[in-house]
Amino acid sequence: MEALLSEVAKVTTIEEAEKLLFAYIDPSELIREALKLSKYAHKGQTRKSGEPYVIHPILVAAITALISSDESMVAAALMHDVVEDTDYTIEEIRELFGDDVAFLVEGLTKIEVIRDEELIPSTSNQKLISSALTFRKMLLLSIKDVRVLVVKLCDRLHNMMTLEALPPHKQLRIAEETMVVYAPIAHRLGISMLKNRLEDLSFYYIYPNAYGEIEEYIKRNSQNLQLKLNTFIRQVQNLMLHNGFKKDQFEVIGRVKHYYSMYQKMQRKGIGIDEILDLLAMRILVKEDIDCYKVLGLLHINYKPIISRFKDYVTLPKENGYRTIHTTLFHDEGIIEAQIRTYEMHKTAEFGVAAHWRYKSGGREKQEVNLEWLESLQYQNESLEEFYALAKGDLFSDDISVFSPRGDHFTLPRDAVTLDFAYTVHSEIGDKAVGALINKQKASLLSTLKNGDIVRILTDDEAQVHCSWLDAVKTSKAKEGIKSACRQKIRACNRLSAINIFGNLLERPAEELESIFEESSYKESLDNVTDNRQTYREVLEQLIHRYQNELSDDFSYPEESVQEHFTFIANKPIRSIEFDYCCHPKIGDQIVAFYQDDKVIIHHKLCQEAYKKMQQHEPMIYVSWVNNKSSRYQLIISLQNRKGVLADLLHKLALMDLNVLSIELGITSSETAEFCKIEVESKEKKSSKLKEKLSKKFKLIDIISLNDAYKH
Numbered sequence: 211m212e213a214l215l216s217e218v219a220k221v222t223t224i225e226e227a228e229k230l231l232f233a234y235i236d237p238s239e240l241i242r243e244a245l246k247l248s249k250y251a252h253k254g255q256t257r258k259s260g261e262p263y264v265i266h267p268i269l270v271a272a273i274t275a276l277i278s279s280d281e282s283m284v285a286a287a288l289m290h291d292v293v294e295d296t297d298y299t300i301e302e303i304r305e306l307f308g309d310d311v312a313f314l315v316e317g318l319t320k321i322e323v324i325r326d327e328e329l330i331p332s333t334s335n336q337k338l339i340s341s342a343l344t345f346r347k348m349l350l351l352s353i354k355d356v357r358v359l360v361v362k363l364c365d366r367l368h369n370m371m372t373l374e375a376l377p378p379h380k381q382l383r384i385a386e387e388t389m390v391v392y393a394p395i396a397h398r399l400g401i402s403m404l405k406n407r408l409e410d411l412s413f414y415y416i417y418p419n420a421y422g423e424i425e426e427y428i429k430r431n432s433q434n435l436q437l438k439l440n441t442f443i444r445q446v447q448n449l450m451l452h453n454g455f456k457k458d459q460f461e462v463i464g465r466v467k468h469y470y471s472m473y474q475k476m477q478r479k480g481i482g483i484d485e486i487l488d489l490l491a492m493r494i495l496v497k498e499d500i501d502c503y504k505v506l507g508l509l510h511i512n513y514k515p516i517i518s519r520f521k522d523y524v525t526l527p528k529e530n531g532y533r534t535i536h537t538t539l540f541h542d543e544g545i546i547e548a549q550i551r552t553y554e555m556h557k558t559a560e561f562g563v564a565a566h567w568r569y570k571s572g573g574r575e576k577q578e579v580n581l582e583w584l585e586s587l588q589y590q591n592e593s594l595e596e597f598y599a600l601a602k603g604d605l606f607s608d609d610i611s612v613f614s615p616r617g618d619h620f621t622l623p624r625d626a627v628t629l630d631f632a633y634t635v636h637s638e639i640g641d642k643a644v645g646a647l648i649n650k651q652k653a654s655l656l657s658t659l660k661n662g663d664i665v666r667i668l669t670d671d672e673a674q675v676h677c678s679w680l681d682a683v684k685t686s687k688a689k690e691g692i693k694s695a696c697r698q699k700i701r702a703c704n705r706l707s708a709i710n711i712f713g714n715l716l717e718r719p720a721e722e723l724e725s726i727f728e729e730s731s732y733k734e735s736l737d738n739v740t741d742n743r744q745t746y747r748e749v750l751e752q753l754i755h756r757y758q759n760e761l762s763d764d765f766s767y768p769e770e771s772v773q774e775h776f777t778f779i780a781n782k783p784i785r786s787i788e789f790d791y792c793c794h795p796k797i798g799d800q801i802v803a804f805y806q807d808d809k810v811i812i813h814h815k816l817c818q819e820a821y822k823k824m825q826q827h828e829p830m831i832y833v834s835w836v837n838n839k840s841s842r843y844q845l846i847i848s849l850q851n852r853k854g855v856l857a858d859l860l861h862k863l864a865l866m867d868l869n870v871l872s873i874e875l876g877i878t879s880s881e882t883a884e885f886c887k888i889e890v891e892s893k894e895k896k897s898s899k900l901k902e903k904l905s906k907k908f909k910l911i912d913i914i915s916l917n918d919a920y921k922h
Contacts, residue, residue, distance in 0.1 A: 211403040211560070214276050218269050219371060222261060224249070227268035234275035235284055244285035244307065245271075251289075251296040258375035266368060267291055273364040277401065278564040280357065286314035287361045293319045317358035318365070359395060360564050363404050366392045370411040385415035400532050400562025409470040417473065424469050427483045432466075439464040439490050442541055446494065446548075449508055460505075461495040467547075488538060491547040495556055499524060502535050502550045509548060513539040519547075521661065524555070526611045526619045531558050610661040622659065626684045629655040632667045633688040640691045642669035656682045675699070677816055696816070700800070701737055703815050706824035707802050708739035711832055712753055714805055715768055715781060716761065720827035726756070739832075740802070740815075746779065746832055772836055776803075776812070779832040783808050793817035797891075798842060803833035841895055842871070842916035845888045848909040859886070862907055868892050885911065 214234070221227050228245070235241060248267050255263035271287035278284075285307060292298045293315060300319070304312035370388055373381050389412040396405035414421045428435070443464045450460055467489055475486055494505050502524050509515070519538040527533045535550040551559065609621050612631055620634050628648065632655070633640030645668040646653045656679065659665065675695035683689055709727065713720045727736060730752075738745040750768070754761070768781040775797065778784060785808040793814040795801050800815035804823055810831065813820035824830075849855050856873075863870055869891040894900040897915045904910045 211276065211407070214273065215371070215407070218272065218368065221265060221269060224262055224265055224268070227265045227272070231268055231272040231275065234272055235279065235281075238281060240281050240285050240307070240311075241271075241288070244288040244311070247298075247306070248288045248292060251292045251298055255295065257372070259372060263291075263295075266372075270361070270365045270368050273367060274361055277360060277364065277404070277561055278357075280564075282310045282314055283357050283361055285311045286318060286357075287364060289315050290318040290361060290365055291322075294322050313355065314358055314361065317355060318362060321358070321362055356399065356563055359399065360401070363392060363396050363399075363401065363408070367404055367407055367411075370408060373411070373415065381415045385412040388412045389416060396562075399564075400528075400558065401560070401564060402562070403560045406468045406470075410468050413470040413473060420473055420476075421469060424472055424483050428466060428469075428489075435466055435489060438542070438544070439466075439492070439546075442490070442492065442546055446492065446509070449512060450494075450505065453504075453508055455496075455501075455504075459497055460501070463493045463495070465491055465493075467491050488545045488547050490544070491549065493549045493551070493556075495551060495553050497552060499552060502552065505550050506535055506537060509537060509539060509550075513541060515539055516545065521611075524551070528609070529621055531562070534559060610659060612659050612661070612663045612665055615664060615666045623684045626659050627656045627682055628653060628659060628665060628667070629679060629692075630683050630685045630688045631659060631665050633683075633691045634685060635667065637687070637691050639667055639669060640688060641675060641695055642671060642673045643667050644670045644673045655679070674818065699816060699821075703802070703821065703824060704738070704740050705736045706821075706827075707815075707830055708736040708749070710824060710827055710830040711739070712750065713827065714829035714831060715750070716753060716757055716765075718757070723753075726753075741800075741834075743779070743832075743834075768832075775836055776810075777834045777836050778803070778810070780805070782831070784810050784831075786810070787812065789813075790817075790819065792819040797835060801833055801835070803831050805829045805831045841892055841897075843890055843892060843897060843900065844912075844914045844916055845890060845904065846911040846913075847886045847888065847904075848911055849886050856886075859908070863888075863890065866903065866907070889916065 214230075217230055221230060231241075231245075245268065249264050252262070252264040252267070257263050257266060267288050267290060270290065271284050274287040275284050289303065289307075289311075293300055293303065300312055300316045303315050366388060369384065373384060376384070388408050393405055393408040393412065396402075396408055443462050446462050450462075451457065472483065472486060472489065475481075476483060479485075496502060496505060516538040519536070521536040524533050524535050533551065533555045536547070537550070538545055538547050609623055610626065611619050611621055613619050614635065620631060622630055622634060628646040629640060629643060632643040632646075643655055646655060646657065647666040647668070648657060648659070648663050650664075675692055677692065677696040677699075680689060680692050680696075683692065709720050709723050712718075713723050716723075735745050735749050739749055740746075754767075766781045768779050770777060770779050771784070772778075773784060774787055776787065782805065787810045789795075789812050795812065795814040802813050802815050802820055802824070804811045804813070804820075806829070810833070812833065813823075847859070849859065860870060860873075871889040871891060873889075874887040875885075892900055894903075897913055901910065901913045904913065
């Protein structure tokens with residue numbers, strides 16, 4: 211890849227681009243015709259740099275040819291902008307090149323249409339959320355044929371290589387989009403050669419100061435680093451030669467790690483570039499699987515390993531097919547990461563899903579690629595904010611391998627908890643989980659798992675899913691399972707509450723009202739009675755009309771009253787208000803009210819004791835927080851890195867009548883700016899109005915409403 215990209219950077223003419231393309235794929239009739247059409251369609255068009263536009267699709271085709279020998283993909287790469295930028299139609303492409311090529315070109319065109327429609331300009335504070343929407347649609351599109359996505363990644367790589375011709379604000383937008391959308395997909399598809407280049411190129415434009423700091427350090431220390439690397443490579447080569455390996459049976463390759471991976475480590479550990487010990491990495495390629503373990507033994511016997519960083523993906527491959535042994539070794543004054551794999555594993559690691567496309571027996575055979583893991587990443591029902599958080603969790607995270615007692619292994623994100631494992635095994639097991647044994651020791655469902663743990667889930671048909679678990683789990687499957695259970699629980703609570711409220715109001719048996727609701731047209735309205743006063747009034751009017759001849763003489767129409775922090779609708783006196791010992795609802799949480807001897811007892815709606823009382827049909831009344839209740843928001847604010855800036859921020863928030871609940875300093879994006887994540891309470895109900903006020907005082911990056919987490 212490095213050799214090709216080096217040549218790509220030098221190309222300035224159509225002839226040079228063609229020569230490079232045909233160095234990586236034979237000029238078959240299909241490829242020649244696609245090239246001919248692309249040159250004709252783009253004739254007269256130029257890029258921002260001034261060079262002929264057609265050079266771009268030719269070079270994208272060359273990168274595609276390096277990754278895959280699939281002729282349809284290379285032909286589609288040559289024509290990927292034809293339908294969007296010229297007068298040619300998909301029907302004409304289909305007529306000239308067949309269904310397969312037309313299908314790929316159409317998929318590539320759709321991605322651009324989605325991007326143009328959905329991506330907000332870089333001046334907007336919502337750009338990451340917008341990118342997440344593009345991300346989702348691309349994922350859904352890619353499932354139809356992953357080849358579309360591979361070509362798109364090659365297209366994006368060449369665009370990133372030629373970004374200097376664009377103005378700075380466009381460079382930043384495209385780089386951010388690449389980092390959020392394209393690099394994680396390349397990672398998930400296992401195409402590390404694309405993922406690493408996309409990340410480093412994006413890093414250069416997004417965090418230029420940090421990139422420059424790392425580059426300067428590497429250049430300043432390049433001689434010393436190369437000397438260390440060469441010394442270690444020679445030692446390992448000699449070690450293998452003296453222990454039965456022949457010279458033509460293995461290869462040892464060394465490199466300085468990618469800049470963005472260094473930056474991530476600096477941020478994760480809060481250290482400077484000069485404090486990173488493992489800047490160097492080594493890759494050892496052998497012929498057979500068993501040789502990987504022979505090399506591992508030699509390394510661990512002769513160098514002290516850091517066992518906590520050892521991972522065996524040969525025996526336990528990642529979902530995308532990646533197989534390699536990772537180990538980290540102490541060497542002289544520093545440490546070095548070693549990756550051990552076979553030549554075949556190396557192809558899969560570099561080319562990912564594209565390694566599945568091969569020419570066999572003189573004809574092309576396209577192997578089926580298992581994309582179940584990709585299909586599971588469909589967050590159609592999430593809000594954009596939730597989608598971005600879930601996608602980030604599923605696609606950006608490092609992972610661990612844990613085992614069932616039978617030896618089945620499961621891949622989970624780092625910091626996953628036992629409940630994540632339960633839902634990964636099966637959603638029903640997650641719903642029924644009550645405890646676990648981790649390495650035969652009793653553990654809670656929220657215990658953090660470590661690489662290699664053996665986990666057994668204990669289940670019970672009477673298990674209760676707690677909505678508070680939502681923040682603890684890491685996988686989208688566990689989050690969706692908990693949300694689904696909570697939605698069902700809320701719905702059941704709402705229905706029981708409605709029956710008990712109207713039963714108390716009208717002094718009718720709960721069983722009788724249940725029967726009426728089952729047969730009535732307003733059966734579905736019960737879900738909203740306790741949360742919506744209008745629905746409450748509408749259902750009440752219908753019930754009063756139904757029972758008008760049976761109501762007692764002293765029946766009075768319920769009236770609205772405000773006491774302390776609550777609004778009640780009742781036709782009975784309220785002398786006092788109490789909270790029960792079993793739950794402690796905060797302002798803004800969903801609540802229910804039980805009525806007993808002129809006394810109201812407030813519970814959290816999801817309280818277990820409250821649910822038992824609902825099932826026993828104890829009398830209830832309508833309750834809500836008063837209108838001046840606070841709303842919760844999460845703010846992400848950019849701060850200048852200067853003395854007293856945090857105190858100044860908190861003072862200004864207090865003047866705006868915002869109650870700060872928590873504050874977290876985020877990553878440093880440059881030498882002068884930091885991101886700060888703050889949770890606040892406000893009396894302002896509309897996030898748009900609060901956003902407008904905050905934007906006048908601060909550089910607001912994002913605002914997310916956190917109201918009523920149980921409802922989501």
